[in-house]
Amino acid sequence: MFKQKLIVRIELAVIAAILTGSSFSASKALGKTQPSPQKLVDEVWQILDKNYVDVSFNHQDWKAIRQQYLSRSYSSNKQAYGAIQEMVAKLGDRYTEFYDPQEFKALNSDLSGNLTGVGLELGENEKTKALTVIAPIQGTPAFKAGILPGDLIVQINGEITQGMKIEDAVKRIVGPVGTKVVLTIQRASQSQTFTLTRANIAIYPVTYNTQTTAVGKIGYIRLPQFTETSPAEMHRAIEALEKQQVQGYVLDLRSDPGGLLDASLQIASMWLKQGAIVSLVNRDRVKDNYNASGHPLTNKPLVILVDKGSASASEILSGALQDDNRATLVGTRTFGKGLVQSVEPLEDGSGLKLTIAKYYTPKGRDINHVGIAPDITVALTEAQQKALVENQTLGTLADPQYAKAVDNLSQLIQSGANHASLQGGK
CATH class of the missing domain: 3.30.750.44 (Transcription Regulator spoIIAA)
Known part of the structure; x- marks a missing residue:
């Protein structure tokens, strides 16, 4: 369907x-x-x-x-x-x-990956309609300048954005590589101006590394978006970390605004042994269920990092793993986008993107406008967010959300080891 x-x-x-x-x-x-x-x-x-x-x-x-x-x-x-x-x-x-x-x-x-700009993901505040930063993409001009999730863009090159459509804002912010754009940001009660130089935006779907802890090696995987290549990249990351004999995983979906449905389904199947991933319900109330393939790459303990920049495909993945008790979610409540869009090319080369369905988690949760609450809430102050950006310490023990994830994962690994020991003693 x-x-x-x-x-x-x-x-x-x-x-x-x-x-x-x-x-x-x-x-x-x-x-x-x-x-x-x-x-x-x-x-x-x-x-x-x-x-x-x-x-x-x-x-x-x-x-x-x-x-x-x-x-x-x-x-x-x-x-x-x-x-x-x-x-x-x-x-x-x-x-x-x-x-x-x-x-x-x-x-x-x-869509082909030929990207230029400053590296911002934009949304619109549901109530105020204000142009809102969902997240800066790591390593981009916006990220390096210190723009944060939740910042409001109130002016672009001196032009007030009130009432401006997102696509119109996009046209004003993008431009030739090497040229500049001036953004005025409202953050709480303070206004700041950022002059950004447009650049080619390199998107790396998946990055990973290991961290040595008291309970052994753990694998850290960061997924910044769900692209066509993300499943293959995730597959390679898990395989590489398995070869290094990690004891568990931290999957970082913070500031991941989503992407392709198929990518989220394939990646969910790498972690889930069986069961539902998501249900799509169209306007005729016809439900289309998507289930795990039954061929997970690992069954080791998993903790997922989420925040208000984690949206749509990120919420499908984290919601499925949370509902299945496959993963613990650490961070803050997710964005809350429970709608599905399709893209249709038209005869003259124009195109239409349209909403075709709502989606629900395996337990039937409608997360639209609500988001997904983490199992363990760890909020970051503005100062902490800024420090993580400036010091490039995201995904290290200097990152409070990551540190909490590692702590929880260590407990899960230890608990599993104790259980295996007891089983072996019978």
Whole structure:
């Protein structure tokens, strides 16, 4: 159902570095005969009519809206694009967006990993609509400058962002490598200005290392996003750490805004022996269940680090492992995005991203707008966050959340060793 229909994606709105891996291409669409402007408008309407998650279409007469937009005269596709954006905006869904050919080409470039910008993942505050930093990507200009999750971007190059759409903010922040952009940030009651130099953003899906503790070696794996290559990278990381005979794992999903559904399913199966991973429910209340493959790479103890920047695919993975009692979650409550998007290329090279379903954890939890509460809460102060960035000590014992994860993991390893000893003595 969902698997064959469209390219399933689950992500936040983002800045020039995080719309992640997919196999679709605009080239096929560009090779077709160009559709008339009216046909293009109707094509978008039809896709939404058949697939959009809300059958009430934001409590509107959707058929009347079709007639309204098809009755107009369009002299160019550019006029049609404006009409389509108006039509899509009527849904009131910040995750459903239309991209003109240039924007869709840029999106396709991002999906292919050719990324430029400053390395910010952006969201919109649900209540205030303020432009909010979900997370800076590690090692990028924004990260090195000290921009933090939760910061509000109030100005871009002196232009006030109040009422600005995320995609418009993206256009203002991205630009040629080596050029500068000035961001004014509101953090609590303080305002700060950052001048950032745009750069190529190198995305490394998975990094890992080992830490020696009193109970033996443990493996640390950091997953910054769920891309097309993330499952293979995760597989290699676990295999390498298993060869080093680690006793347990810390999986770091902090500031991971999500990405591809399929990547989250494959990675969950590397940790889960069996059982459900997630359920997707479409607008007809038809449920599609996704289960573990039954071939985990390890059964060793696992602790997962999460925070308010952990969203969508991160929440699917952490929610599944928490519900299965496979992992302990340490950190702070996650973002709370329980919606699934698909991306559809259109005939003229433009594209549409639309919300097609809600998802639920194996125990039936709806985490949309709520997030996932960790088993052990460890919050960081602003000073601690800043120190981790400046000193590059994320994922070390100088990192309070990581240190707590190591402490809990050590207890799990010791408990397992004691249990094995007792079993062997029978």
